[in-house]
Amino acid sequence: MKLIREFLNYQLFASESISIAVWQILLVLVAFIFTGFFLRIIRNIVTRKLESDDKNKFISIFKFVKYVVYILVVIITLSSSGVDVTVLLTASAAIFVGLGFALQNLFQDIISGILIIIDKSLHVGDIIEIDGKVGKVTDIRLRTTRALTRDDKVLVIPNHNFLTEVLYNYTQNQKSTRESVKVGVAYGSDVRLVEKLLLGCANKQRGILKKPAPMVLFEDFGDSSLNFGLFFYVSDSFGDPKIKSDLRFAIDQIFREHNVTIPFPQRDVHLFQTNK
Numbered sequence: 001m002k003l004i005r006e007f008l009n010y011q012l013f014a015s016e017s018i019s020i021a022v023w024q025i026l027l028v029l030v031a032f033i034f035t036g037f038f039l040r041i042i043r044n045i046v047t048r049k050l051e052s053d054d055k056n057k058f059i060s061i062f063k064f065v066k067y068v069v070y071i072l073v074v075i076i077t078l079s080s081s082g083v084d085v086t087v088l089l090t091a092s093a094a095i096f097v098g099l100g101f102a103l104q105n106l107f108q109d110i111i112s113g114i115l116i117i118i119d120k121s122l123h124v125g126d127i128i129e130i131d132g133k134v135g136k137v138t139d140i141r142l143r144t145t146r147a148l149t150r151d152d153k154v155l156v157i158p159n160h161n162f163l164t165e166v167l168y169n170y171t172q173n174q175k176s177t178r179e180s181v182k183v184g185v186a187y188g189s190d191v192r193l194v195e196k197l198l199l200g201c202a203n204k205q206r207g208i209l210k211k212p213a214p215m216v217l218f219e220d221f222g223d224s225s226l227n228f229g230l231f232f233y234v235s236d237s238f239g240d241p242k243i244k245s246d247l248r249f250a251i252d253q254i255f256r257e258h259n260v261t262i263p264f265p266q267r268d269v270h271l272f273q274t275n276k
Contacts, residue, residue: 024081031077032070039066064110064142112159113142122162122169127177127237129168130157136238150241170237176209177237181247184225186261191218191226194260198230201250207243209233225263 043062116122126137128147135147135155145162147155161167170177185194195216202214214232221227230247234240255262 024078027081028074028077031073035069035073039069064114108160109143109158112163113140113145116140116145116159116162121172126172127170129170130161130165134170134238150238176233176235177240178231178233179237179240179244180232181230181244181251182219182227183230183248183251184222184227184262185255186263187224187226189226189260193258194226194228197254197258197260198228198251201247201254202230202232205232205243205247205250207234207236207239208247209235224265 039062043059047059122128122137122140122145124137124140128135128137133149133155135149137145137147138154139146143159145157145159147157149155183198185191195218198216199214202208203210208214209232212233214230217229217231219227219229230251234243236243252262254260
């Protein structure tokens with residue numbers, strides 16, 4: 001018994017202001033075990049009735065909270081066992097300041113990630129545009145969000161970018177989005193025929209929704225053309241460049257069949273000869 005007592009009271013670290021014995025380290029380990037067990041029970045109770053997406057979001061936030069709780073447990077346990085933790089905190093103040101500056105962006109990303117998860121401003125599967133790049137969100141983590149671009153490349157976005165930059169979320173309100181194809185025809189063309197041909201192409205094009213129905217707007221009298229816009233809805237915003245390309249092929253073909261001309265800019269150049 002005496003050996004056990006001596007072992008538990010053995011000083012692992014001792015100085016003028018602070019000392020840490022074996023029993024205090026063991027106490028911290030026991031506190032860690034009970035805290036981990038308690039946190040696991042809380043996680044199971046909360047996630048039991050959550051849907052899969054909400055469960056994953058809660059677990060992401062819970063991981064961050066768990067680390068904070070463990071740090072607090074260490075401080076409280078050491079303080080309760082007689083260790084003057086203020087000495088440790090004061091002695092490591094310079095280290096904490098250095099780490100604070102070094103980890104500033106990291107914590108900014110983590111806080112931003114928590115806000116994104118809580119307010120549900122972004123979901124897996126959303127089509128987003130940021131910094132001129134379009135991608136489909138595949139994973140939302142505490143520090144970064146991953147999106148797959150149309151070039152099949154992974155875009156890794158630090159979460160604080162969503163708070164500091166303009167983000168276009170194509171599918172925030174609904175999965176379908178309105179797209180358009182612009183085309184100009186020569187002056188003198190039958191504009192009602194042009195409207196009919198454009199709507200016919202849209203109604204036949206795979207990937208374009210029937211409801212809401214496509215529509216054509218006569219947008220402007222251009223310098224060398226009558227400008228039209230064909231507007232339509234698609235359910236796959238990520239693949240809309242392919243739909244637009246197929247639609248332009250169809251429009252070019254149907255215009256050729258009906259002798260509708262797509263003009264190109266022309267300029268008249270007048271040469272004046274002066275007598276010397």
